[in-house]
Amino acid sequence: MTIIDYKGFGGVRLSADAGGDENDPAVLLLPDAGQGRSAWRAVADALVLSGRRVVNLDLRDDSEDWGAEDIATRVEDLRAVLAQLGSRPVVVAARRGGWIAANALAPDGAQLAAGLVLVDMPVNEASVAADTAARLALPTLILRGGFTAAECTPASDAFSAALPIGESVDIEEADLALAADRTEALLGQLLDFLERRQPREAMEFRAGSDPRTLRDAMGCFATGITIVTALDEQGVPAGLTANSFTSVSLDPPLLLVCVANTSGTAPVLRGARHFGVNVLQIGQQPASNRFAAKGEDRFANLPWASGETGVPLLDGSLVSFECERESLHEAGDHFILVGRVVRAQFEPHRDPLLYFRGKYRRLHFA
Ligand SMILES: Cc1cc2nc3c(=O)[nH]c(=O)nc-3n(C[C@H](O)[C@H](O)[C@H](O)COP(=O)(O)O)c2cc1C
Structure with missing residues (x-):
């Protein structure tokens, strides 16, 4: 992995670990509030091995508590970073990182990203408005583990149901983003989604095509x-x-x-x-x-x-x-x-x- 700096909202510097071939389909990883990009490291390494370009992004700081303004700033950060990438990635966000991703992609998400995966995202009106899901016009996977299932099921169900191109998977007892021993379960779901929604392109040569x-x-x-x-x-x-x-x-x-x-x-x-x-x-x-x-x-x-x-x-x-x-x-x-x-x-x-x-x-x- 190499470290790349992106410009967030207002020119603030946002660091990311980047790995894999730039020509491979890209995945952008977002951490939860209070986490750094190290939280996604094992998943990032596995995705690179499976032939994906990975950008594992730090948010502007790792404060635990976010008000509406903090979310809005980070939404603009993410939109700025997406605009700087060479190709549209699938955005994968952990927990409250999902608030940032969903709000950033609700307006015109399909132009900025090839898909969205929300891992254990708690759903509440203050952070993810009810109509946000309905405006997410890109393939979206909701992965829910024990945390969401226990605490937010009705709101989360409503969110999933409103997605235009959505799918939802519950993984029993899995606090997916955080526990290292759950990485395998998360990866399995993630790779399946990526293969279906963002397949690695099959190339074709025909006589007369370019020698490259x-x-x-x-x-x-x-x-x-x-x-x-x-x-x-x-x-x-x-x-x-x-x-x-x-x-x-x-x-x-x-x-x-x-x-x-x-x-x-x-x-x-x-x-x-x-x-x-x-x-x-x-x-x-x-x-x-x-x-x-x-x-x-x-x-x-x-x-x-x-x-x-x-x-x-x-x-x-x-x-x-x-x-x-x-x-x-x-x-x-x-x-x-x-x-x-x-x-x-x-x-x-x-x-x-x-x-x-x-x-x-x-x-x-x-
Ligand atoms: C991994 C690798 C494999 C290569 N295989 C060939 C080859 O099979 N035949 C060939 O003509 N050039 C091959 N090349 C390119 C030559 O090594 C390269 O063009 C070299 O500069 C030629 O040197 P020259 O022009 O001084 O002969 C290969 C290069 C690399 C890096």
């Missing part, structure tokens, strides 16, 4: 990362980061990599009789960055040695293949370089550096 979308589609295939190396005609080492590596055949032993014609290393790889493929381990992320960036002396201060065929092999790689060029196939804006493996040195105990959806990843053992 195709790249995103290809990025759904998780890979390792390699650095492909060779010597140029003067014997100077060259190499580039590539994840288009595949084993091809066991007998004869063949592998391939795809290299962009525009890459500066392409002429060296086209001309070389031998090339190396270094499969990276988790500690070699800096090398991966360096061999993908322009203008770097890629081999400077990097321990490497010449293999038996002369190709540069990077120290500490998970596996280093030395290959003799078998064949080369033109393929669109790339060429496919097929190599016959003459030697492979590997270190089976290291963890691989992984790549998925444009980001480095590491193995996760459940």
